[in-house]
Amino acid sequence: xxxxxxxxxxxxxxxxxxxxxxxxxxxxxxxxxxxxxxxxxxxxxxxxxxxxxxxxxxxxxxxxxxxxxxxxxxxxxxxxxxxxxxxxxxxxxxxxxxxxxxxxxxxxxxxxxxxxxxxxxxxxxxxxxxxxxxxxxxxxxxxxxxxxxxxxxxxxxxxxxxxxxxxxxxxxxxxxxxxxxxxxxxxxxxxxxxxxxxxxxxxxxxxxxxxxxxxxxxxxxxxxxxxxxxxxxxxxxxx
Numbered sequence: 001x002x003x004x005x006x007x008x009x010x011x012x013x014x015x016x017x018x019x020x021x022x023x024x025x026x027x028x029x030x031x032x033x034x035x036x037x038x039x040x041x042x043x044x045x046x047x048x049x050x051x052x053x054x055x056x057x058x059x060x061x062x063x064x065x066x067x068x069x070x071x072x073x074x075x076x077x078x079x080x081x082x083x084x085x086x087x088x089x090x091x092x093x094x095x096x097x098x099x100x101x102x103x104x105x106x107x108x109x110x111x112x113x114x115x116x117x118x119x120x121x122x123x124x125x126x127x128x129x130x131x132x133x134x135x136x137x138x139x140x141x142x143x144x145x146x147x148x149x150x151x152x153x154x155x156x157x158x159x160x161x162x163x164x165x166x167x168x169x170x171x172x173x174x175x176x177x178x179x180x181x182x183x184x185x186x187x188x189x190x191x192x193x194x195x196x197x198x199x200x201x202x203x204x205x206x207x208x209x210x211x212x213x214x215x216x217x218x219x220x221x222x223x224x225x226x227x228x229x230x231x232x233x234x235x236x237x238x239x
Contacts, residue, residue, distance in 0.1 A: 007031065007043040009120070010051055014058040015098060018123035025053065064095045065227040065235075066115045069219045076104035076113065091115055091224050102126060106190065111136070111208030112216060114227075124238050125212060131185040132238065133166055135210035136192050141202040143177035144170070148199045152182070158198055163191060183210075212238070 005013075008022035011031070016022065029037050032052045033045055045051060051058045070076075074085045078100055087101060099115040102122045116122055125132050155164045163186060171179040182192060193203045209216055212235060219225055227235075 004044050004046050007033065007038060007045050007051070008041070010045050010060060011053065011058065012118070012120045013060045013063065014051075014053075015061055015100075015117040015119060016053060016058070018119045020123070021119075030054070061097045061117055063118045064097050064099050064116060065118065065232055066091050066094045066099055066224050067214055067219065067227055068113045068115060068224040069216050069221050070105055070109070070111055070113045071222045072108050072110055075107045076101045087113060087115070090222060094224055094226070103187065105208060106193075106206075109206045109208065110221065111206075112211040112214060113208075114211060114214065121235060121238075125235070126187060128185075128187055130238055132212045133183055133185045133210070134208055134212075135181065135183045137171065137205075137207040137209050138180040138182055138192065138196065138203055139205035140178045140180065140196060141204055144180055144196075144201065148201075149180075151199065152195060156195060156198060158194060160188065163188070163195060165195070 007026060008019040011017060011022035011025065012019045017025070023041055025031055026041060026043070027039055029039050030053060031038055033043070034050050047060065068087060068091055070087055070090070074087050074090065076087050078086070078088055080086050091099065094115075097117050099117050100122065102114040102116060103126050105111065105113055114125070124130055149168060149170070152165060152168045155162055165182055165184045167183040169181050170177050171181050182195075184191065192206060196203050214227070214231060
């Protein structure tokens with residue numbers, strides 16, 4: 001890490017928020033540097049400066065990027081008041097820094113989930129304007145008709161508006177047409193399940209197999225791994 005960086009990045013690296021949100025905190029006069037309130041955007045600080053927000057001295061954390069192959073039965077949250085199993089239990093030994101899920105997977109949805117303390121990247125990956133693509137392997141309760149496959153490909157009008165998928169097809173290696181591959185960039189809640197339910201199908205299994213070009217290759221269910229430097233670089237190019 002460089003010794004001199006912008007204050008907004010310092011706050012983001014400390015896990016407080018994204019850089020854009022940090023600018024708002026700075027302008028609001030909620031951040032002090034060496035005892036002085038700083039409101040000027042673009043202010044730069046070093047590792048030797050004392051930065052305080054919310055009454056606490058901040059420390060720039062080492063940025064961590066952990067990829068989890070989530071099993072069924074875990075909820076995507078950093079804390080659950082009902083004491084249900086959370087994904088944080090699965091990555092408890094991944095790093096000392098506190099990391100957070102990027103987006104969410106439903107309790108009964110399987111597959112790829114990225115966790116990080118890079119607030120700026122997390123914001124970019126979840127913002128609709130960046131159109132980050134996700135690929136799901138779907139298993140239905142009955143075969144998907146060719147007509148319904150084409151309806152999904154053409155776009156469906158759901159209760160909250162038109163939904164356009166990036167791609168949809170039958171899984172070639174599957175024994176029946178109950179298994180579907182669907183690529184989508186929408187971040188709407190339960191969107192994949194709602195697409196099929198709208199057409200009268202029940203999703204029996206939903207597995208996210210690709211997220212932002214990250215895959216499950218050599219990553220067993222319930223296990224995690226750190227991203228490679230190359231993978232991190234590719235994610236950071238998303239603007």
